[in-house]
Every structure is written in structure tokens, then in C-alpha cells.
Amino acid sequence: MLTTLGDNVNLFQLGYMNQHNPRKYTTAEIKIVIEKEGWAIAHPDWQYQGNKIKIPLVCPNGHRYDKRYNDFQQGKRCAECSGVKKLATSDVVLFIQSLQWTISDPFWEYVDNKSKIPLVCPNGHKTHKSYADFQKGSGCWECSGVKKLDTKDVVYFIQKEGWTIADPCWEYKNNLTKIPLVCPNGHKSDKTYSDFRQGYRCLNCRGTGRRDIAEILSFVQQAGWKIADPNWTYKNNWEHPVLEDLSFMGKCKEK
Numbered sequence: 001m002l003t004t005l006g007d008n009v010n011l012f013q014l015g016y017m018n019q020h021n022p023r024k025y026t027t028a029e030i031k032i033v034i035e036k037e038g039w040a041i042a043h044p045d046w047q048y049q050g051n052k053i054k055i056p057l058v059c060p061n062g063h064r065y066d067k068r069y070n071d072f073q074q075g076k077r078c079a080e081c082s083g084v085k086k087l088a089t090s091d092v093v094l095f096i097q098s099l100q101w102t103i104s105d106p107f108w109e110y111v112d113n114k115s116k117i118p119l120v121c122p123n124g125h126k127t128h129k130s131y132a133d134f135q136k137g138s139g140c141w142e143c144s145g146v147k148k149l150d151t152k153d154v155v156y157f158i159q160k161e162g163w164t165i166a167d168p169c170w171e172y173k174n175n176l177t178k179i180p181l182v183c184p185n186g187h188k189s190d191k192t193y194s195d196f197r198q199g200y201r202c203l204n205c206r207g208t209g210r211r212d213i214a215e216i217l218s219f220v221q222q223a224g225w226k227i228a229d230p231n232w233t234y235k236n237n238w239e240h241p242v243l244e245d246l247s248f249m250g251k252c253k254e255k
Contacts, residue, residue, distance in 0.1 A: 024050070030069060037072075086112070092131055101134075154179070154193055161196075 027048040034041060034057065042056035042064060054066040059078035067076065079086075089110040096103060100122040108118060113132040120126055121140035129138055151172040158165060158181065166180040166188060175194040182188055183202035191200060213233060220227055220243070228242040 024048075025069070030055070034072065039072075087131075092117075096134065149175075149193075158196065163196075 030048045038060040040058045042058050051070045054068050057065050057067055061081055063078050063080045065078055092110045102120045104118040104120050114130050116128040123143055125140050125142040154172045162184040164182045166182050176192050178190040178192050180190055185205055187202050187204040226244040228244045232241045
């Protein structure tokens, strides 16, 4: 009998069910696997009824948890021990209040650790944070001096540098979202605020920007060259058009 095998029971064999020749496990077999993992069955009179029926389990740390045998076989264990159990709103509120923070919305309900919570820091500054970020120690941006910028703050800095924003209705989102900018010489360029703060400026003014096709043709003609393909279009500084005027090329080689 399986009950006499004790610690020599092969867990893989107990957990394997051939899809072409399925069999129903006995209650004794199930108990051996569960108890070998350090778990217990909460009800002494429990009887195994099938793989889809949840078993009333108790983890090694005493937490009650109902789980199907199939899930248990696949390694799913106690959600409370692993920190993934869904918390009650009261638990979250208690933790937040223990750090001297408050929740601004009295009707707020906890959804999950990624949903934003309307918070008020100990100094009265309002902010929205996920519970996951709050647990990691993410504090008040305003108190730490890294408060999210307002649109007017960004506009002020850009204008101070002599630049303007092309779209009068533009609103700041974050420092990775591109801003439609116009440099002091009138060239349009889209840049993130992060790049702008780091000194990235106008590529056209630096001589590395994207050229207008008319500007390219004019430059080539002034140099005495001709672009062979009448349908050629400018892509970037590294793709060169085929040029005509062999006499000019010959003079260059002689030099």
C-alpha cells in the first residue's frame, strides 16, 4: 500500500496522470504528497473528490488556503507567505497611516498593488502612488525636490533658452515624451525634455540635421554637380546620390 512507503514516495509518480489512461487518486495518496511538503489538510474528515475540487489546506506557517490538487502539483503555494495575497483595504490603510500618510479620498477601495492611491504626505502634499511603489519607499516628490514638473515650468525653461513650443495647446506629460520645438533660428525639432535639459539642441544649426531636398539640389548645382537620378530624395547624410560631371570628378582625383 502507498501509505507504507512514507518518505520514499516518488512525488513525480504521484503527480503524473497519463492523459490517455487517467486514474482517480485516493485520499491517502493526496495526503502523502501534501504532508510531505509540510502542509496539512484543515478538515480531518476531508475526502478527495477530483482534481477540480479545492482542498482546504494549511501551509507550514499556519495560513489557511484552499487550492486544487492540480495547482498544488504545479508548485503553487501560500499567497500570504509569498506576499501576493490580495490585501484588504483596511490593511493598506493601516500601513499607510503607520507612516504618517493619509488617503485623501474617504471612499477609496483597494484594487491591487499597481493601482494609484490618492495620498497626502505628512507635510500635506498630495500625490498619487501605487501601493507597490509606496512599500518600496517611494516618498513625496515635492518634499524630496523631484516633484513632477508643471507645463508652465517646462515652458519657462525652454523659453529661457530662446526656444519656443510649436503647439500652443501642448501639455507636459513626462520627460520622455517629445515636445514640438522651434529653435531660435526657426528650425522645427521634436525632443524629449530630458534630452533638452541635457543640452541636445538644433541639428540643423549644428550642420547635422535633416536637409530639405531643395537645399541639397541648390548646394550640388552650385558646386558644379548634377544628381543623376531625377527621382532621388534625401534620406540622411550617409546615403549619397549618384552624381554626374566626370570632368569635375577627374579634377578632384588629380588634386
